[in-house]
Amino acid sequence: MTDPVPRALPRPSPAQRWLALVLVSVAMFGNYYVYDAFGPVVDLLREQEGFTYDQISMVFSAYSVAAVVVLLIGGYVIDRWGTKRSIALFAAICLAAAALMASTARFETMLAGRFLLGIGAEPLIVAATAALAKWFKGKELSFAFGINLSIARLGSASADWSTSFASGLYANWQDPLWLATGVATVGLTAAMLYWMVEARLEGRVDLGEAAATDRLELKGMYAFSASYWYIVGLCVVFYSTVFPFRAFAIDYFQQAHGLARETAGMLSSLLPVAAIIVTPLFGLWVDRVGRRSLFMAIGSLAMLPLFLLVTYAPPGPDIPMPFTDGTRVPLTLLVVMLMLGGVFSLIPAVMWPAVAYIVRESRLGSAYSMMTLCQQVGVALVPLVVGRFNTAFGAGPEHPAGYAPGMWFYTALAALGLLFSYLLWRAESGPAAHGLEYPSGEKPA
Secondary structure, X not given: OOOOOOOOOOOOOHHHHHHHHHHHHHHHHHHHHHHHOOHHHHHHHXXXXXXXXXXXXXXXXXXXXXXXXXXXXXXXXXXXXOHHHHHHHHHHHHHHHHHHHHHOOOHHHHHHHHHHHHHHHHHHHHHHHHHHHHHHOOOOHHHHHHHHHHXXXXXXXXXXXXHHHOHHHHHOOHHHHHHHHHHHHHHHHHHHHHHHHHHHHEOOEOOOOOOOOOOOOOOOHXXXXXXXXXXXXXXXXXXXXXXXXXXXXXXXXXHHHOOOHHHHHHHHOHHHXXXXXXXXXXXXXXXXXXXXXXXXXXXXXXXXXXXXXXXXXXXXXXXXXXXXXXXXXXXXXXXXXXXXXXXXXXHHHXXXXXXHHHOOHHHXXXXXXXXXXXXXXXXXXXXXXXXXXXXXXXXXXOEHHHHHHHHHHHHHHHHHHHHHHHHHHHHOOOOOOOOOOOOOOOOOO
16 A cells, blocks of 8 residues: 655645735835935934934944845844744844834934844845745746835835925924834834735645845855956945935935925935836846946946036026926936936846856855945945045035035046946957857857
């Protein structure tokens, strides 16, 4: 007598998959909202609580310092606890960080809250990626990842839009951060519901195994090609330019250009909105035409003059901003932010997938982890430099020219990015090319 063959479990139904996607994405929305909720209250902390630009920049940088620590630790907690517990745990840490920052204007507390946010937010992104890989493996995985990222970036845009839809809260610095805490509570609720959904379906459907979390392996880094390190260099200077500029953007538009908070918030939101809409389109286009290193160079070249234009070019006439109820902004600022939004969409759409063409599959985890680690180091350091410039040169509404040294520093970083992209294009146009310039990523024989 033979034992009966166990019946294979069915894969999750479409409704179950999309429910999991929505819950995980709402948890990510809360994470992104809290990250970007600090920018709109920078001027209030300076005016009402006496924060300096040096202190503000250290609060921003604390997140990236924590991210570096988490990347060095690796995915141990996620591997040990599983995705459903990990998502809930890290969402709870994000909520605690948001509440800590909203509780008091004491500098040390703000610093600790931002550091705690980095401890929770970065692993939450990894855990969410691993969870979606289980539910959607072989079923619209790339599309699911795209939807997840779009919903998450709506959190960033919503934090900027809060200057309009929650303008009444901006009489003080604290209420907008309590709003962010409320959004983080919604994210934690979604994470707990996801835990319940996955636990309920375990043993009923085949969820397979979660994708292995990327671990940073320092050994063997020397084996990566020059093209890989050129991409890493571009990644570091690109994100170290865009993220700190965006962090200070609302305050900068208010102080240096005299915009109202609501207008400055809408202008700043063009970056994440552009990324939501245009990044997938750029990705599809480049897959069809190739020329990856060339497009990275074009994006770097387009970014080079933007920070000087926003500093020195005449503002031009006020014109209605697209997709608003008639909000008017200076023409030069609108053009610069639209161009920066295009660059923010183009370079990431080409840069991250390009690594998969030049690093063998068995090393991709280490390659992406090293790239992210270097990126976070840059994002941690640059705000400190810009904050020091703003303080040293007396930047403020009485002295808008004090912001110029920081803008020159961003321009120098953009020039360095152009150099890295040129070196990559030259390497990928020679005999040792990896096929980045061809539509399929495969060099013809």
